[in-house]
Structures are given as structure tokens and as C-alpha cells.
Amino acid sequence: MARKKKGLLLVVSGPAGVGKGTVNAALMAKHPEIRMSVSATTRLPRPGEIDGVHYFFKTKEEFDRMIAEDAFLEYMHVFGMNYYGTPKSFVEEEREKGNHVILEIDVQGAKKVKAACPDAVLVFIAPPSLSILKARLVGRGTETQESIDVRTATALDELKALPDYDYMVINDVVEEAVSEMEAILSAELLRTGRNTELITKLTGGETI
Amino acid sequence: MARKKKGLLLVVSGPAGVGKGTVNAALMAKHPEIRMSVSATTRLPRPGEIDGVHYFFKTKEEFDRMIAEDAFLEYMHVFGMNYYGTPKSFVEEEREKGNHVILEIDVQGAKKVKAACPDAVLVFIAPPSLSILKARLVGRGTETQESIDVRTATALDELKALPDYDYMVINDVVEEAVSEMEAILSAELLRTGRNTELITKLTGGETI
Numbered sequence: 001m002a003r004k005k006k007g008l009l010l011v012v013s014g015p016a017g018v019g020k021g022t023v024n025a026a027l028m029a030k031h032p033e034i035r036m037s038v039s040a041t042t043r044l045p046r047p048g049e050i051d052g053v054h055y056f057f058k059t060k061e062e063f064d065r066m067i068a069e070d071a072f073l074e075y076m077h078v079f080g081m082n083y084y085g086t087p088k089s090f091v092e093e094e095r096e097k098g099n100h101v102i103l104e105i106d107v108q109g110a111k112k113v114k115a116a117c118p119d120a121v122l123v124f125i126a127p128p129s130l131s132i133l134k135a136r137l138v139g140r141g142t143e144t145q146e147s148i149d150v151r152t153a154t155a156l157d158e159l160k161a162l163p164d165y166d167y168m169v170i171n172d173v174v175e176e177a178v179s180e181m182e183a184i185l186s187a188e189l190l191r192t193g194r195n196t197e198l199i200t201k202l203t204g205g206e207t208i
Numbered sequence: 209m210a211r212k213k214k215g216l217l218l219v220v221s222g223p224a225g226v227g228k229g230t231v232n233a234a235l236m237a238k239h240p241e242i243r244m245s246v247s248a249t250t251r252l253p254r255p256g257e258i259d260g261v262h263y264f265f266k267t268k269e270e271f272d273r274m275i276a277e278d279a280f281l282e283y284m285h286v287f288g289m290n291y292y293g294t295p296k297s298f299v300e301e302e303r304e305k306g307n308h309v310i311l312e313i314d315v316q317g318a319k320k321v322k323a324a325c326p327d328a329v330l331v332f333i334a335p336p337s338l339s340i341l342k343a344r345l346v347g348r349g350t351e352t353q354e355s356i357d358v359r360t361a362t363a364l365d366e367l368k369a370l371p372d373y374d375y376m377v378i379n380d381v382v383e384e385a386v387s388e389m390e391a392i393l394s395a396e397l398l399r400t401g402r403n404t405e406l407i408t409k410l411t412g413g414e415t416i
Binding site: 124128162184188190195196198 | 332334336337338339340364367368370371373374375376377378387388390391392394395396398399400401403404406407410411413414415416
């Protein structure tokens with residue numbers, strides 16, 4: 001029975017090398033109703049990058065205006081660097097259509113999003129162990145020893161933020177991680193707090 | 209990878225005729241690690257009933273002692289009637305083994321269980337509408353008109369307790385309801401709050 005619901009905002013974090021991108025891509029390949037959030041940035045487009053697809057490209061003035069208008073779920077600005085932010089409008093429009101939006105973001109960003117959007121679902125993708133994560137980074141063959149050390153140390157810091165997340169998915173076997181993400185999506189849609197309209201209809205004698 | 213976890217306590221409510229028993233039986237048939245909670249009662253066994261399987265049969269004195277020892281998740285006693293209760297020990301022992309326990313109980317009982325066991329997962333099985341529920345009761349061909357009217361009125365009262373539940377599963381097609389129960393179980397096991405030991409191991413450098 002068709003019961004059109006507001007889509008979910010899935011905030012996904014996890015250390016570099018854990019395979020967030022692989023898991024999310026596999027999830028999206030199976031579910032066309034899942035979208036990846038598109039960030040806004042003040043940096044210039046690189047060749048081939050399309051506005052509204054890879055990023056929403058903004059001038060510094062436009063970005064500042066959006067900040068003033070509270071148009072971001074979160075944004076980040078390091079002095080002298082480009083701005084990056086998550087526009088509320090894209091996320092909200094997709095969710096209103098019933099699509100789910102995945103937002104890949106670091107642990108600081110995730111906290112800001114949860115504060116701005118309390119019904120966001122926070123998922124942390126963790127490695128089976130720090131040593132396995134390190135081995136994966138080494139296996140890429142593209143990282144210097146220093147980069148690997150920095151990333152491993154950062155990973156430990158990030159893992160300490162795990163209790164702030166709603167769910168923890170261990171990316172051991174990608175297919176299993178994807179199934180777990182699917183279970184999280186399905187279960188979250190069944191939360192009574194997300195079905196207040198349905199409950200009102202049901203107690204009012206309507207068919208839902 | 210084997211990560212033995214404490215099983216879940218799934219409290220399942222729903223109006224008479226909604227098909228709770230059918231959904232739970234189908235779920236248990238697929239998952240041998242799910243057990244049905246066994247109640248204790250002071251009523252005498254009926255022919256064929258086995259102690260510890262259908263009920264834990266207790267004398268009035270034994271039941272009173274268990275109440276004094278806080279050995280029930282919830283119990284009910286209407287003056288002059290038999291006692292019924294949910295012993296904590298059975299639920300805890302099964303959960304410690306990693307099994308999930310389903311407790312089918314009314315909305316008052318569910319509230320008591322949630323208070324005694326805050327990590328219980330409360331699922332309400334709802335009909336697609338009150339009129340469909342009524343039609344199902346009529347279809348049984350075993351209920352008097354008066355009984356149907358009483359049950360439909362009770363159902364409406366029960367539906368009003370929906371916001372106290374964590375999840376709502378609409379039993380429209382049994383197989384879909386079973387899949388939804390499975391998603392709830394899978395997702396709940398991924399909650400960070402249920403994985404504090406794993407998180408400690410992971411941040412301590414262990415493989416999980």
C-alpha cells in the first residue's frame with residue numbers, strides 16, 4: 001500500500017579508508033530513491049564539474065548571504081580558505097519528495113547537522129579494527145607513511161565520537177554493510193515519531 | 209565475523225485480530241534465535257500444558273514471593289482472579305545467550321516493561337484501518353456482534369497508545385510485516401548504545 005513518507009537524512013561518517021564511499025555507492029545503486037547531498041562551495045569549478053551536481057558553486061558574497069539567511073545545515077570556513085556548506089534547501093526538497101539524502105561528513109559536521117536537524121539519522125561506518133584500517137590505507141599504495149600515520153591517528157579520534165552516533169556499521173564485508181544500512185533505513189521509517197500523521201489518520205478511522 | 213551480542217527484548221502489542229500471533233510465528237519460523245517469553249501464572253495447567261513451555265505454573269505463595277523479590281518485569285492481578293506475570297529470569301537468560309525474546313503484551317503491560325527494562329524495543333502492530341480490523345474479526349466467524357463491537361472500541365483505545373511505542377508495523381501483507389520486524393531487529397542491534405563494549409575494544413586497538 002502506498003504510504004508516501006518524508007525521506008530520511010542519513011548522516012554518514014567514518015575514518016578515511018573505511019570504505020564509506022564504496023558502501024554508499026553500492027547502497028545508492030540498489031536504491032534510486034537515495035540521493036547524495038550536494039555541498040555548496042566558494043572554490044572554483046574544476047574541469048568537468050557541473051554546478052548543482054558536484055557542488056553548488058557560489059561566490060563569497062552569495063555564501064555569506066546564505067549564512068545570514070540560515071540556509072545551511074552546517075558550513076565550515078577556515079580563515080583564508082574556501083567555504084564549504086550543506087544547503088538546507090536541497091536536503092529538504094528531496095526529503096519532501098520522499099527521497100532519502102545521504103550526507104557524508106566528518107564528526108564535527110555531523111554534530112552540527114544533528115543540532116540543526118534533530119531527526120537526522122547518524123551512522124558511523126567503522127573498520128573491524130584500527131590495524132585493518134591501517135592495512136587498507138597501506139594497500140591503496142597511494143599514501144605516504146606520514147599520511148598513513150596521520151590518518152590512523154585521526155581515525156582513533158573519530159572513533160571516540162562513536163557514542164554521539166545513532167548507529168554503528170562495521171565495514172568488514174561491503175554487502176553486509178549495505179544490508180545493515182538498508183535495515184537502518186527501513187527501521188527508521190517505522191519509528192512512531194516519524195508517523196504521527198498516519199497515527200492521527202488511523203485513530204480517526206481512516207485507512208492508511 | 210562473530211560478534212556475540214546481547215539479544216533484544218521485543219515487546220509486541222496490537223489489537224485483537226490484527227495478526228500479532230501470525231506475524232510473530234512467521235518471524236520465529238525464520239529465526240531460531242528468537243524465543244517467545246513464557247509467563248508465570250497461578251492458574252492451574254490445562255490438559256497438555258507443560259510447565260516452563262506454555263507457562264511457569266506457580267502457587268499463590270510462590271508468585272507472592274517472586275513479587276517481593278522483584279522477579280517480574282511486569283505482573284497483573286485482578287482481585288479474586290489468577291495472577292499473570294513476566295519473570296525477568298527467563299528473558300535475561302535468553303538475552304544473555306544472544307537470543308531475542310518476544311513478549312506479546314497489552315499496552316498497559318508494555319508501559320510497565322519499558323519502565324522496568326528501558327532497553328526493551330516496543331513494537332505496535334497496527335491494522336491498515338479500524339474498518340479492516342473489524343472486517344477481519346467478522347471474518348473469523350467466531351465472534352458475536354457484541355464481542356466485535358467491544359474489540360473494535362478497545363482497538364481504538366489501544367491505537368491511542370501508539371506514540372508510546374518505538375516502532376509501528378502495519379500488518380497489511382504478513383510477509384511485509386515480517387520483513388519490517390526483521391529490519392527493526394537488525395537496526396536495533398546496530399545502535400551505538402547497544403555496542404559500548406565493541407566501541408571500547410575498537411578505540412583500544414582491538415579487532416572486533
